[in-house]
Amino acid sequence: MTTVETAAESIGTTAAGGPLLEVRDLHVEFKTRDGVAKAVNGVNYSVSAGETLAVLGESGSGKSVTAQAIMGILDSPPGRVAQGEILFHGQNILALPESERRKLRGNKMAMIFQDALSSLNPVLSVGFQLGEMFRAHQGLSKKDAKKKAIELMDRVRIPAAKERVGDYAHQFSGGMRQRIMIAMAIALEPDLIIADEPTTALDVTVQAQVMDLLAELQRESNMGLILITHDLGVVADVADKIAVMYAGRIVETAPVHEIYKRPAHPYTKGLLRSIPRLDQKGQELYAIKGLPPNLLAVPSGCAFNPRCEMAQDICRTDVPPLHTVTEADGGELPGRGSACHFWKETIHG
């Protein structure tokens, strides 16, 4: 027992300079009746303390599955991590036994889900569910846990927290419910928070409130934040860097401001062009032709090639690696990366 505790506790103290979380060549597969679906196909990314990484992608791109693998909540079977490493504070957490991973969840890393109504238990009061974090992880008494729950609700700015601590999930509005989810995630002051589409189910006016709250809490406690979303607009304000995913691979990485100005992958470029703009009235919308690929039969070569306007023969045969732009490429594009054979043409064209 003591050895397990020390092992879990030692994580977090060994951090010295390096990134908080590093995902290395992660592969996740799902066994289905029709074959093996490769949901994640060699993903690399890293997050440092206090940094926000936005992972952008459509449904089926593998963005949520990567997050589940990090948290260790992959549905297994049918899913399994086929290959790769996830380094948290420099330690490969995939090699840890389940009992130790369990200690990490909530304490060191936490997740905020999209749909707050279905993530909360409808027959328990929110105060009880918030308090459960402290009872289970820190062994607090019911009374102390409730006190902590009220503090948390205050911290995420739920009005009249004292009166509402005994209320149930259905008595809160969508925005307030999402605040409770955030409160639950930050309860034990984790080093890393993964937010999976935290504002997708909310109205725009409430969306802005919740995103601001999340960014502020992150600043206060210097957490690493992975923000998973499909909305290019939402991430522009809060993220430091962006990773765009398509068919289980990262196709582009960039500092947040760069990507909107000069996308380096045709998919990102197409996405940006296909969004109607609030401040412009265009004629016809640009539409990326075709459909996202079936993960059971991902196209050979670059997975985007059947939908790409620039596709050539090489795109149908060779998988483009994620090319990191270096000084040798001109030195004007720091921190950029693109998995396209023709990234130069894309970025300048």
Place this chain on the structure above:
Amino acid sequence: MADLSKDDETTVEAVEAAINAPVDRGEPILQVRNLVKHFPLTQGIVFKRTVGAVKAVDGISFDLYQGETLGIVGESGCGKSTVAKLLMSLETATAGEVLYKGQDITKLSGKALKVVRRNIQMVFQDPYTSLNPRMTVGDIIGEPFDIHPEVAPKGTRRKKVQDLLDVVGLNPEYINRYPHQFSGGQRQRIGIARGLALNPEVIICDEPVSALDVSVQAQVINLMENLQDEFNLSYIFIAHDLSIVRHISDRVGVMYLGKMAEIGSDAEIYEYPTHPYTQALLSAVPVPDPEARAHRERIILTGDVPSPANPPSGCRFRTRCWKAQDKCATDVPLLAIPERFKGVDSPAAHDSACHFAEVKDVVGVA
């Protein structure tokens, strides 16, 4: 009894004649006047008492002109979907009129209503739940013909369904497939084909693209725009995504808590909004361009939308409004051109329900 049925028949004929009359482009095809829908709140199981009402739609008026797209935006719970249901006569209005080519459809029933319904069709939000999983695509799109057999005689239906599949950009050979064999975007195309089956004049689209992926959204929006030109359709486009609404709409109405806050052309609403709620809504939209955002002022509203069962007195937005004064709590602002802009030849002179309307550019048009 005999008299009654005869009466019924004459009204059906009258309605049919009125509805078959063509409407010129730019003339109103649908006129909504003071439409009200209250859902009663009841207490008790055996002896039900009405203890209040959810005022989902509380007196809204607007016109839909032939060939145009009217966008309706608002947060969840503001009553926009209830408006859609009222226009389809899927709910009975508590009060008010919906005039389709001059015929009040809230008063129609039976055969006369059936005639009207053929001309007003709907496309639903969720393409996963609005298609019956046990029916083939051919059956789904062909079902309207069972109810209105006069549109397509028995022998021609298969051909018609295949034509419709072709029109919405699906392979006509997919006629015997089931909905689960299609992706979200393709399913929405099936929903649109079903809406088109009876050659309607008005299509009410309730959040037609919000369940779709970004790259597929653009395809469906483009399809809807092309169909509008091809079949001369009028759309009511309900959505919460203000960018998409701007793209597709000729005119836009902003709803808040069962009332219309502001209505005008897309340039009037997006570039010269005069109602504080519209301004807040527009400023909250995330724009995927960090440079454009730098010029924008962000108005972050506090709190949530009040309950429609117990809306605030006077102006309904006053509890979240930064301009609110005593007058707002007592006087309900009417939807009209604000006093200060009357007679002014400016895009700001459009209907806005605010006592203190003033122009504010929040979108940041350079």
